[in-house]
Amino acid sequence: MNELETKCPNTWCPGCGNFGILMAIKQTIDELIKRGTPKEKIVLVSDIGCNSKIVDYINVNSFYSLHGRPITTAEGIKLANSDLRVIVFTGDGGTFNEGSSHFIHAARRNANINVFLHNNRLFALTTGQFTAVSPKGLKGKSTPEGNVEEPFNLPELAMAAKASFIARGYSVKVDHLKKMMLEAINHEGFSFLEILQPCPSFFDTAKDYNERTYEAINPEIDSKEKALGFIREWNYNGEGKIPLGVFYKTERLHYEEEINKGTEDNKVDIKKCLATHL
Amino acid sequence: MNNKEFSIIVGGAAGQGSRKAGLIIAKLFNELGYNIFIHEDYQSLIKGGHNFSKIMVSDKEVLCERDKVEFLLALDKNTIVQHESRLTSDGKIVFNKDKIDFDKGIGVAAETITKEAGGIPIMSNTALIGALAKIIGVDFSVLSNVLEKEIKKELEKNKDVAKRAYDSVESLMKVEATGKNPKPLLTGNEAIALGAVSAGLEKYIAYPMTPATSVLHYLADHKEELNVATIQMEDEISVVNMAIGSAYAGKRTMVGTSGGGFALMTEAISLSAMSETPLVIINSQRTGPATGVPTYSGQSDLLFTLASGHGDFTRFIIAPSDVNEAFIWSNKIMNLAWKYQTPAILLVDKELSENTFPFDETLINSVKKEEGLMFDGNGEYSRYKNAENGISPMAFPGEIRDTVKSTSYEHDEKGITVEDALSIILMQEKRLRKFKEMEKEVDNLKAVKTYGKGSKVIICWGSNKGVSREVGEKLGMKVVQPIILQPFPTKQMQKALEGAEEIILVESNATAQMEHVLNSYGIKVDRKILKYDGRPFTLEELESKIKE
Numbered sequence: 001m002n003e004l005e006t007k008c009p010n011t012w013c014p015g016c017g018n019f020g021i022l023m024a025i026k027q028t029i030d031e032l033i034k035r036g037t038p039k040e041k042i043v044l045v046s047d048i049g050c051n052s053k054i055v056d057y058i059n060v061n062s063f064y065s066l067h068g069r070p071i072t073t074a075e076g077i078k079l080a081n082s083d084l085r086v087i088v089f090t091g092d093g094g095t096f097n098e099g100s101s102h103f104i105h106a107a108r109r110n111a112n113i114n115v116f117l118h119n120n121r122l123f124a125l126t127t128g129q130f131t132a133v134s135p136k137g138l139k140g141k142s143t144p145e146g147n148v149e150e151p152f153n154l155p156e157l158a159m160a161a162k163a164s165f166i167a168r169g170y171s172v173k174v175d176h177l178k179k180m181m182l183e184a185i186n187h188e189g190f191s192f193l194e195i196l197q198p199c200p201s202f203f204d205t206a207k208d209y210n211e212r213t214y215e216a217i218n219p220e221i222d223s224k225e226k227a228l229g230f231i232r233e234w235n236y237n238g239e240g241k242i243p244l245g246v247f248y249k250t251e252r253l254h255y256e257e258e259i260n261k262g263t264e265d266n267k268v269d270i271k272k273c274l275a276t277h278l
Numbered sequence: 279m280n281n282k283e284f285s286i287i288v289g290g291a292a293g294q295g296s297r298k299a300g301l302i303i304a305k306l307f308n309e310l311g312y313n314i315f316i317h318e319d320y321q322s323l324i325k326g327g328h329n330f331s332k333i334m335v336s337d338k339e340v341l342c343e344r345d346k347v348e349f350l351l352a353l354d355k356n357t358i359v360q361h362e363s364r365l366t367s368d369g370k371i372v373f374n375k376d377k378i379d380f381d382k383g384i385g386v387a388a389e390t391i392t393k394e395a396g397g398i399p400i401m402s403n404t405a406l407i408g409a410l411a412k413i414i415g416v417d418f419s420v421l422s423n424v425l426e427k428e429i430k431k432e433l434e435k436n437k438d439v440a441k442r443a444y445d446s447v448e449s450l451m452k453v454e455a456t457g458k459n460p461k462p463l464l465t466g467n468e469a470i471a472l473g474a475v476s477a478g479l480e481k482y483i484a485y486p487m488t489p490a491t492s493v494l495h496y497l498a499d500h501k502e503e504l505n506v507a508t509i510q511m512e513d514e515i516s517v518v519n520m521a522i523g524s525a526y527a528g529k530r531t532m533v534g535t536s537g538g539g540f541a542l543m544t545e546a547i548s549l550s551a552m553s554e555t556p557l558v559i560i561n562s563q564r565t566g567p568a569t570g571v572p573t574y575s576g577q578s579d580l581l582f583t584l585a586s587g588h589g590d591f592t593r594f595i596i597a598p599s600d601v602n603e604a605f606i607w608s609n610k611i612m613n614l615a616w617k618y619q620t621p622a623i624l625l626v627d628k629e630l631s632e633n634t635f636p637f638d639e640t641l642i643n644s645v646k647k648e649e650g651l652m653f654d655g656n657g658e659y660s661r662y663k664n665a666e667n668g669i670s671p672m673a674f675p676g677e678i679r680d681t682v683k684s685t686s687y688e689h690d691e692k693g694i695t696v697e698d699a700l701s702i703i704l705m706q707e708k709r710l711r712k713f714k715e716m717e718k719e720v721d722n723l724k725a726v727k728t729y730g731k732g733s734k735v736i737i738c739w740g741s742n743k744g745v746s747r748e749v750g751e752k753l754g755m756k757v758v759q760p761i762i763l764q765p766f767p768t769k770q771m772q773k774a775l776e777g778a779e780e781i782i783l784v785e786s787n788a789t790a791q792m793e794h795v796l797n798s799y800g801i802k803v804d805r806k807i808l809k810y811d812g813r814p815f816t817l818e819e820l821e822s823k824i825k826e
């Protein structure tokens with residue numbers, strides 16, 4: 001795995017769920033290379049946050065973008081070069097607070113990119129404030145009496161936004177997570193992989209997730225109803241089981257193919273254009 | 279009436295087609311070899327209100343709007359009410375007499391004629407054009423040619439309407455052909471689009487905002503000839519970040535907006551500077567602040583644009599004034615953005631973006647795509663190599679075996695995040711050396727233009743050059759026009775101002791923003807003439823203000 005190492009010292013807290021995600025993505029990239037994707041055709045794009053440091057730790061092409069904006073950067077990269085496999089690493093704060101509009105629009109237009117969400121259910125790098133997916137009542141530095149807002153159900157939101165691939169993994173279950181990552185990357189079109197990620201420093205959910213998560217299999221992978229059945233088992237508050245797995249997958253034309261249509265041949269004729277101005 | 283120079287107004291409610299009519303009239307004179315300048319005045323509404331095109335026609339260069347009007351073509355009564363006072367003593371009002379109750383001028387039974395030809399009400403504008411052609415003594419065949427080029431729907435019916443109206447009025451004069459060839463007529467936005475294409479533009483990304491929107495429309499409409507993919511995104515933030523992603527992956531990309539959208543883009547301007555990713559933004563100014571007056575003009579974004587984005591960095595900011603400059607500098611700014619891997623802003627305004635000017639076609643042979651500095655493949659690639667002149671060779675992901683890492687964080691040569699003092703200084707100083715190179719580049723370009731001679735000087739920038747030049751010529755004054763505004767061409771400005779005894783600044787904003795800029799480079803202005811009503815200076819207006 002040496003080829004994927006960088007010299008950057010890792011600054012995540014001991015026990016951080018991001019380590020599991022790092023391990024899984026490195027194994028995934030190894031696997032992709034083994035199956036014939038040249039390493040240089042992979043581009044990682046990240047947000048700003050604890051999660052986003054991941055691009056410093058992997059010796060693969062990357063664009064470390066702005067907080068909230070990596071999905072749009074990734075859409076630009078894919079627009080420019082559709083041969084690239086573009087993977088976004090982002091946090092729940094970055095993508096469902098600061099950049100929520102980009103998520104729903106990229107999903108809707110079926111941009112052919114992969115969004116891997118490190119979901120620790122709060123802002124970690126800014127030392128622990130609630131996000132749009134924090135449980136109601138979460139006590140953080142900005143909400144000492146408890147957060148009063150209802151959380152989003154992310155896969156449900158992704159479904160409403162017409163995402164063509166929706167899955168959930170858990171950073172502790174690295175093998176399963178790797179499987180999810182590979183499936184997401186191999187999906188042609190917009191893929192959303194939510195990764196449950198405990199943050200031992202601000203919101204240690206590991207014990208809870210270990211008890212409540214289970215691997216679900218949707219027998220009818222392109223059935224929205226079936227998918228929503230699994231998705232609604234957990235509402236980001238309360239009790240109950242938390243399903244992991246690919247919830248939903250469907251095929252449709254992807255954005256970059258359609259939007260670049262008719263401009264592939266690179267022939268430019270300014271004179272001909274000027275003739276229309278006489 | 280001078281048969282060699284006219285100004286013509288075509289006006290009506292929105293939806294009556296006055297703008298298209300204006301363009302057809304302009305092309306009629308263009309066919310005869312006249313110079314053209316069209317000023318568009320329209321409101322931010324879709325139906326109703328009052329819109330007009332003012333077409334200046336001359337056998338000499340015509341660079342700006344005149345107050346006086348020789349022909350007033352009225353599609354509704356309001357057009358007469360609004361503009362009658364500007365009519366010269368022998369000026370003529372040509373109007374739709376089926377709709378307008380008016381006892382002077384030349385009434386054309388536009389609606390009756392349209393009905394007889396089996397047309398629809400909007401063809402009334404074709405009727406007025408047909409009548410005008412006869413009044414000024416232009417052969418119907420010339421008009422027929424222009425209609426064939428300009429009208430896509432119901433051409434035959436339109437020709438029929440035009441001919442019936444042509445035959446219904448008397449000829450009052452004979453406008454002769456000049457013997458010169460017609461020139462392509464372009465709006466500033468069209469010239470900007472073409473200039474960028476000549477420098478290798480492949481993707482144009484935008485969110486609709488007047489007065490920049492027509493760049494998007496134009497490139498979309500001319501995909502076949504220009505081969506640019508046009509993308510409309512969910513907001514200006516996604517527009518600009520997508521453009522940065524596209525440039526990182528190697529494609530020349532441009533975005534366009536106006537003040538409000540530009541404000542939303544500023545965080546990413548800073549990202550472009552830090553990540554050293556080429557970025558070209560068109561900022562077409564409207565009357566500000568906030569939503570301001572969307573379809574009217576201004577120059578009040580100057581200081582904001584000069585300081586756009588957080589952090590220490592230099593951007594290219596270039597302010598062309600007419601279509602020829604728009605084309606040349608749009609090409610240049612794209613090349614510069616890629617040569618210096620930097621944000622670059624084309625600062626224009628509604629007057630340039632949407633007015634129509636004759637274009638000098640030979641310019642297309644004087645421009646090309648200039649390649650940026652690329653990695654030569656020797657040794658291991660470092661995106662931010664600490665080069666002597668600060669310009670690190672580029673490489674695009676997927677095109678080399680090595681890793682290409684770009685970032686918004688302060689970074690080392692490889693693009694890995696750093697926080698220690700020495701690394702921060704190293705990279706900031708690398709960028710500072712690059713900014714020095716950008717300054718040298720400006721010194722070697724014609725960044726300041728001067729016109730005429732004299733110890734009395736007008737300083738103007740952007741679209742005010744046209745009117746300043748005409749007035750300067752008339753009054754024997756020198757006109758100095760800085761085109762590159764950042765890095766500021768200090769030496770060239772000082773040289774242009776040598777021997778100046780009185781400096782008058784002409785600007786379209788309320789706080790003399792250019793004065794602040796000039797002062798910071800030690801240039802003092804004696805008098806300033808400011809206009810902030812969204813409208814351009816007319817020839818007569820600026821002349822009288824200067825004489826005050």
Ligand SMILES: Cc1ncc(C[n+]2csc(CCOP(=O)(O)OP(=O)(O)O)c2C)c(N)n1
Binds near residue numbers: 048067091122125
């Ligand atoms: C425009 C902007 N606003 C705020 C910040 C500060 N900031 C940095 S990281 C972060 C939140 C990170 O939370 P999340 O995206 O959930 O990632 P995590 O740190 O939890 O992995 C914020 C608000 C920023 N960098 N940019």
Ligand code: SF4
Binds near residue numbers: 016125200201
């Ligand atoms: S604060 Fe939380 S998310 Fe950030 S590194 Fe520490 S444990 Fe991980």
